[in-house]
Amino acid sequence: MEIAWIGTGIMGAPMARRLLRAGHGVRVYNRSAEKARALADDGAVVAADAAEAARGADVVFIMVSDTPDVEGVAARIEPVLARGQLVIDMSTIAPAAERAIAARLAKLGTDYLDAPVSGGETGAIEGTLAIMAGGSEAAFARARPLFDLLGKRVTHMGPVGAGQTTKLANQIAVAVTLEAAAEALLFAREGGLDPAKVIEAIGAGAAGSWQLNNLGPKIVAGDFRPGFFVQLMRKDLRLVAEAAQTQRLALPGLALMTSMFNAASALGHDRDGTQAVADALDSVAVLK
């Protein structure tokens, strides 16, 4: 299949590489050109711009940072898109923006899926991402063999936008559950316990979570090396807040975590892992 891959950053590059290795022809484009050129060794054709990459491709993948970036790419490829092409945005952006882009491309006869992922760089390299897709059944069926090269848990969640809404629900759960772990461990430590032992004692029961069991030990060790950047979580929670604002949803835990991640960012943790929110908690919580 002839594939265009726009956005070859920390996630996009290993994902495009998996498609190349499966034998697909891939034309890549990235705003900082050197990141695209790195894929030439794997057999990718490096395009001069997004439109050149997208022209005539069976499937056009987008994997960039934020809502305006996807809107920008969509605007630049729109002139070359034609009936029968499929555009798949795997970035995490606003659900409403996906619906607007899909509606515009539908007029050209171009199909569209939003398909954000979770699982981080490791998942991208190993092809074990969770993929949450929104769009028509037909578009999803067409994309499925490619998704199976990229991820393990691939779910069709509903119409365009449903992938992003699922991803944002995921991020709400991730962020608030992380706070649960951080506060429990803070309370334990300040109460004179060995917090590592507390994780062992409570991690398999009703208090248990991926966050407590995987990031808890890092919090205890003060190890803030990134699995997922604070900076990116701040962006994702901003997307949640935007959707909640439009829908008039009061999400108090989400509001709290927006503040906590702002505090983590202010403390210089933007490029640290999300578990650095425990440092923000310590800063405000432990009055010594």
Next chain:
Amino acid sequence: MEIAWIGTGIMGAPMARRLLRAGHGVRVYNRSAEKARALADDGAVVAADAAEAARGADVVFIMVSDTPDVEGVAARIEPVLARGQLVIDMSTIAPAAERAIAARLAKLGTDYLDAPVSGGETGAIEGTLAIMAGGSEAAFARARPLFDLLGKRVTHMGPVGAGQTTKLANQIAVAVTLEAAAEALLFAREGGLDPAKVIEAIGAGAAGSWQLNNLGPKIVAGDFRPGFFVQLMRKDLRLVAEAAQTQRLALPGLALMTSMFNAASALGHDRDGTQAVADALDSVAVLK
């Protein structure tokens, strides 16, 4: 072994029954006498008061509701306690109160453990409770064979009070993680998704938790039947707040959940399961 069991409520009765069935002699006492009498069929001796139950017993278990209840029992049995006896409080109460009681009993030569549990009525019946114990190594070693009849994951956390501190850390994680699940599912539902499908899509990854995977489906179904009462969670969070006040700890997630469970209680959910907090969230969050 001659055992006294004080407090034969929803948790205490099945726990005492497990000791009886293992061949121990058990004298029981309960404030509402009929609950104690129900254990006579299992071979328990029903005592007229707590002191009568405790006199001469090798081990005295306490399983009552709250800090003043344990303090009351301790005051009533103190006159009959002697050197070499072991008192084990399995209630969930304030860590500081346990330390005060243990210090008083130490003067009599009576040993003391705090050993709160998690796992609910089912865990009590099946002997699969998690037991988090605080006290001396010697006292823990002596209690261990009895704990093994009552629970599966038995951990010695440190000196007296360490069991309660662990239990309260557990409750912080439980309560805040529940909010994570409830907000993610609210966002998903209001975003037009099938929230049951969202649990499937995200429950095995970084967003996953016992709360999401076990109480999430109940939230989706509007099934508020109790696993653990809202009323009891409110008591436990009050204990956390008391300890946090003394230690000057800012725990914003805990503060939020105190409000959320207050709201659930105000909506009449005291005797419903903790997942009814989702109804409180709906009441404040969904402005229709």
